Amino acid sequence: MTSRTERLRSRLYRNPPEICLERARLYTDSWIETEGRPLVVRRAMALAKVLKEMTTYIEEEELVVGNHASRAFSVPLFPEFSASWMADEMDSFKERPQDAFVLRDEDRDGLLQIVESWRGKTHFDRVMGNIEHSLPAELAEVFDKEGLHINQVYHAVISTTDGDGHVILDFEQVLSLGFEGLAQKARETRQSLDPTLAQNIRKRIFLKAVIIACDAAADFGRRYEALARNLAAQCTSEERRKELDDIALVCNRVAAGPAETFREALQSVWFAFLLSQIESNGHSMSLGRFDQYLYPYYERDIEDQRITREEARELVECFWIKTAELNKLRNWRSTRFKTGYPMFQTLTLGGQTIEGLDAVNDLSHLCLEATADLKLIAPTVVARIHPGTPEDFLLACCRANLTHGGGLPGLFNDQTAIPCLLNMGIPMEDARNWAVVGCAEMAVPGKSCSMTGGGGYFSLLKLLEITLNGGTNPSTGICLCPEKKDLSTFQSYEDLGRAYQRQVDYYLKFMPMCANAVSSAYAEGTPTPLLSAMMTHRIETGVDHSEGGGPNYNDTQVQFHNTANLGNALAALKKLVFEEKLISGTELKDVMASNFGGPRGEEVRQMLLNRAPKFGNDDDTVDLITRQAVNWFVKGVKKFKPIRGGVYGPTLQTLTSNVPEGEFIGATPDGRRAGEPTSDNASPTAGTDLSGITAAVKSVAKLEHEQHPNGTLFNLKIHPSMIEGEGGMAKFAALIRTFFELGGMQMQFTLVSAETLKEAQAFPERHPDLVVKVAGYSALFTMLERTFQDQLIARTEHRL
Amino acid sequence: MPKKISEEQPEPKGLVFNIERFCVHDGPGIRTLVFLKGCPLSCWWCANPEGMNVRPQVAFFPDRCIGCGNCVNVCPENAALGSQEAGISYVIERCRHCAECVEACPSRARILYGKQMSVGEVFEEIEKDRPFYRRSHGGVTLSGGEPLLQKIFSRSLLKHCAENNLHTAVETSGQADWETVCRTFESADIILFDFKHIHPLKHLKFTGSNNLQILDNLRRLDEAGRPMILRVPVIPEFNASGEEMVAMAQFAAGLKQAHSCHLLPYHAFADVKYRCLGMRSRLPSLESPPNELMEEFKNIWIDAGVETQIGG
Numbered sequence A: 001m002t003s004r005t006e007r008l009r010s011r012l013y014r015n016p017p018e019i020c021l022e023r024a025r026l027y028t029d030s031w032i033e034t035e036g037r038p039l040v041v042r043r044a045m046a047l048a049k050v051l052k053e054m055t056t057y058i059e060e061e062e063l064v065v066g067n068h069a070s071r072a073f074s075v076p077l078f079p080e081f082s083a084s085w086m087a088d089e090m091d092s093f094k095e096r097p098q099d100a101f102v103l104r105d106e107d108r109d110g111l112l113q114i115v116e117s118w119r120g121k122t123h124f125d126r127v128m129g130n131i132e133h134s135l136p137a138e139l140a141e142v143f144d145k146e147g148l149h150i151n152q153v154y155h156a157v158i159s160t161t162d163g164d165g166h167v168i169l170d171f172e173q174v175l176s177l178g179f180e181g182l183a184q185k186a187r188e189t190r191q192s193l194d195p196t197l198a199q200n201i202r203k204r205i206f207l208k209a210v211i212i213a214c215d216a217a218a219d220f221g222r223r224y225e226a227l228a229r230n231l232a233a234q235c236t237s238e239e240r241r242k243e244l245d246d247i248a249l250v251c252n253r254v255a256a257g258p259a260e261t262f263r264e265a266l267q268s269v270w271f272a273f274l275l276s277q278i279e280s281n282g283h284s285m286s287l288g289r290f291d292q293y294l295y296p297y298y299e300r301d302i303e304d305q306r307i308t309r310e311e312a313r314e315l316v317e318c319f320w321i322k323t324a325e326l327n328k329l330r331n332w333r334s335t336r337f338k339t340g341y342p343m344f345q346t347l348t349l350g351g352q353t354i355e356g357l358d359a360v361n362d363l364s365h366l367c368l369e370a371t372a373d374l375k376l377i378a379p380t381v382v383a384r385i386h387p388g389t390p391e392d393f394l395l396a397c398c399r400a401n402l403t404h405g406g407g408l409p410g411l412f413n414d415q416t417a418i419p420c421l422l423n424m425g426i427p428m429e430d431a432r433n434w435a436v437v438g439c440a441e442m443a444v445p446g447k448s449c450s451m452t453g454g455g456g457y458f459s460l461l462k463l464l465e466i467t468l469n470g471g472t473n474p475s476t477g478i479c480l481c482p483e484k485k486d487l488s489t490f491q492s493y494e495d496l497g498r499a500y501q502r503q504v505d506y507y508l509k510f511m512p513m514c515a516n517a518v519s520s521a522y523a524e525g526t527p528t529p530l531l532s533a534m535m536t537h538r539i540e541t542g543v544d545h546s547e548g549g550g551p552n553y554n555d556t557q558v559q560f561h562n563t564a565n566l567g568n569a570l571a572a573l574k575k576l577v578f579e580e581k582l583i584s585g586t587e588l589k590d591v592m593a594s595n596f597g598g599p600r601g602e603e604v605r606q607m608l609l610n611r612a613p614k615f616g617n618d619d620d621t622v623d624l625i626t627r628q629a630v631n632w633f634v635k636g637v638k639k640f641k642p643i644r645g646g647v648y649g650p651t652l653q654t655l656t657s658n659v660p661e662g663e664f665i666g667a668t669p670d671g672r673r674a675g676e677p678t679s680d681n682a683s684p685t686a687g688t689d690l691s692g693i694t695a696a697v698k699s700v701a702k703l704e705h706e707q708h709p710n711g712t713l714f715n716l717k718i719h720p721s722m723i724e725g726e727g728g729m730a731k732f733a734a735l736i737r738t739f740f741e742l743g744g745m746q747m748q749f750t751l752v753s754a755e756t757l758k759e760a761q762a763f764p765e766r767h768p769d770l771v772v773k774v775a776g777y778s779a780l781f782t783m784l785e786r787t788f789q790d791q792l793i794a795r796t797e798h799r800l
Numbered sequence B: 001m002p003k004k005i006s007e008e009q010p011e012p013k014g015l016v017f018n019i020e021r022f023c024v025h026d027g028p029g030i031r032t033l034v035f036l037k038g039c040p041l042s043c044w045w046c047a048n049p050e051g052m053n054v055r056p057q058v059a060f061f062p063d064r065c066i067g068c069g070n071c072v073n074v075c076p077e078n079a080a081l082g083s084q085e086a087g088i089s090y091v092i093e094r095c096r097h098c099a100e101c102v103e104a105c106p107s108r109a110r111i112l113y114g115k116q117m118s119v120g121e122v123f124e125e126i127e128k129d130r131p132f133y134r135r136s137h138g139g140v141t142l143s144g145g146e147p148l149l150q151k152i153f154s155r156s157l158l159k160h161c162a163e164n165n166l167h168t169a170v171e172t173s174g175q176a177d178w179e180t181v182c183r184t185f186e187s188a189d190i191i192l193f194d195f196k197h198i199h200p201l202k203h204l205k206f207t208g209s210n211n212l213q214i215l216d217n218l219r220r221l222d223e224a225g226r227p228m229i230l231r232v233p234v235i236p237e238f239n240a241s242g243e244e245m246v247a248m249a250q251f252a253a254g255l256k257q258a259h260s261c262h263l264l265p266y267h268a269f270a271d272v273k274y275r276c277l278g279m280r281s282r283l284p285s286l287e288s289p290p291n292e293l294m295e296e297f298k299n300i301w302i303d304a305g306v307e308t309q310i311g312g
């Protein structure tokens, strides 16, 4: 950090996040003014109005400029996606326990008015309408309109209230053309489209919208140019005046045409990235291969001595801080699934070139340094690792992890990701160019129109609960697919397995039904002409991004949740009920119904916990069951084709949903009590992987990761004492390499600090699996006595 | 395919009380530690009390007990007593460590330390982490207890691992006759040799044995050119003084080869285990030597010319 970026960083969170009505007001006004025009043109005009009239600011000392809302870390609103909840929840924004926001008193009425004018006209309303009118009546009836799920098994919650997001723009195109260049390209394409041909009418309208949007984007840059000049004129410090003059020049250049210098390129990427968010309201807008598309500019500037490495690093740090300023208001339900103000702005480093050579360069290292130093939550920096990744880069990633502590950079395996993309029919050159979108989704920058949220998620454990109860969900009382048998009458494990598969087949079909309803709603109501212009191929094809279709690659995400719980539960049933017969099906059913109550309740629970194998201990008897159970779903979704083309892409990621999701699942045969959280992502259930890190790593690697183009996530908690020092770093690196060699896809680390240990001391139930290494042996931290915990806390602080 | 263990003899068995994966402080790389039960010394600060005794031992962890009473029902010796209401207790004096209660306990409140395992069985466990050893240049470390006390088993296991191209290490007190040390550790690539004290009487008082044989073995292994790391536990009231450190460092510096040294600060984390095993810690709840003191000691060793680090 320089003293400048240190100050910028410290100012970042000085105010509580506020709600900013400006965008919503301008957008709504425009919407009323443009009634009757083609939809996509209205969208472009509304964006143009926002960009023209919204507040712009340049903070003291900033070098990279361009703001999202009228204050940093405040949120613009997007009422065109969903609105009524804003009125319903408005009084609790400030008080809610997670991700609170301040709504100024004077803005309350304004917000209510905005909500009123969008009632019945939002994306959410279109989604609901589509579901209601497309699903068979008896199914539409059971669709829970509050919870947005079908009998708590399939949840269509993810993309119903927000923009789609989840893309990486074609930043190379933006850098080489600039916004005016993009507008020009759209004009030329439009001129070449014969207006007498039927297929061209919609394309010409779309391209008209693109031109409006790109011109507005170029003007937005010019607004910052003017602002910088103004500020410079008033500025008393010579030094700052010079900086402001530079900012003005840079903004002027990137508004009009291609970027020439590293600094212009950074500014251009920031504008493109920011504008796509002001337009589309999506989260998980990601930055792609930042160290690749910016390297030519960096290399040239360094060579020509136009910039020093330190100056470049300061600019990168300024850029990082800008990403951390972006924020988003979600309704309470979505918030619980994504806590901690996340924006999922993922930025990918390293990996291979399209020729298959190693791609690491000095800018990759510089980005790692900035990440470790700033310790921000954004951007989400990740690194691609392949067998040819230089050891010093992997070690730098490890060191950055230790310094950052909170899990950046996450590491991804090229050797699994690339086959995954090839499986989807993507050619090698593009597959090698992949980058991460959002949490773990694999995309080809500019070319993948991933429709990540539309697919929703399956609660695998809930479905098991339903199977064990003869097809009825005990918490809703709804039975959609009756079974003749239940846990008390299944004759064998195979019997149970068949019943479960029948339920899987039955419920899977809701996924395409709902996902298509969501996908069409986007195309019908919220096209994104600016974002489309910044993607590869969309100007040429004349079709909006939201409609999908080739030559872009498309996939619709479908998430499978609670995999480890499911595997553990099946393994426990197999071993204890059907093989060893230590517990009868009838008894277990009763005991679970009473949440492990009754005289033998706790004993049965302890047996389920301790006498049956658990995923995460390198034990094939449960690991392979888990793998097979996940594959039932993976195989099942392959039958369906999404409306936007391409495939349904499975993923084992859960974000923070494992907590709220657990609340509606009763006691389960893995020993989990009713209401307790489920396992996260592809990780073992917390507190059950007790055979050492290598064993957990091997278990997770046994899943078929290459079947999950939207990624699998593996959270690993490691005590820093295990990897400190250069020798420790090498072991850490070896652990990562081995996981990847075994076929794993992604791993991320929590390297717990003394702070965490203190928290674990106060709330042991939250850290049941925190292992601390003490020279001769290992111990579970929470099992240690308080005084010894104190000792360890003291020692850890020193070691760090 | 791992190579077969010699067909002629019956496979030796060892008494193993733990196999721990992903150990990073006990030899190079990522390692699996095999803990062998039984030790000829009884150091006051021992961090693995469950490894001292040569026989299997049952421990009772009251924190995990749910009071189901299964152990009371199965115990043939009346060593498990009580009820849910009154609380469950464990009368160590009556216990014959038959492990009936371990089988019956649903909640792992009763743990058996010490299981007879063949070389093949142990090797199978070790083999599981081979990909990690390969990447990190790690391997297997025999620890304890004291591997020398199960000399035939230790020797066969080390040999078998070495024949199957695994890096092998042992952690030892060095307390045995030279012949045994030599033969047992024949296939060990590196020896982590516990160097506790320079003074025979103090050694006797705190470990139950003097250090004459130990230091003799240390010298002879050194002369034989065996790679070693000296492991020095730094124990308050025993050896945690500048004077003692200087004497030890000088001894180490006088050896033929340059061995590096690991200074391992005392900790009292094993106290719970002592209690649950019905044993008494001889050094309960001492403060760990402060970090500054450890640094000071480290400098003493370095000044004597020994490459030294704190921690393994």
Ligand code: SF4
Pocket: B058, B074, B075, B076, B077, B078, B079, B080, B094, B095, B096, B097, B098, B099, B100, B101, B102
């Ligand atoms: S080990 Fe045997 S004798 Fe000892 S408490 Fe358990 S059942 Fe009783």
Ligand code: SF4
Pocket: B064, B065, B066, B067, B068, B069, B070, B071, B072, B088, B101, B104, B105, B106, B107, B108, B109, B110
């Ligand atoms: S069997 Fe285990 S849980 Fe039950 S009373 Fe005995 S020690 Fe406690």
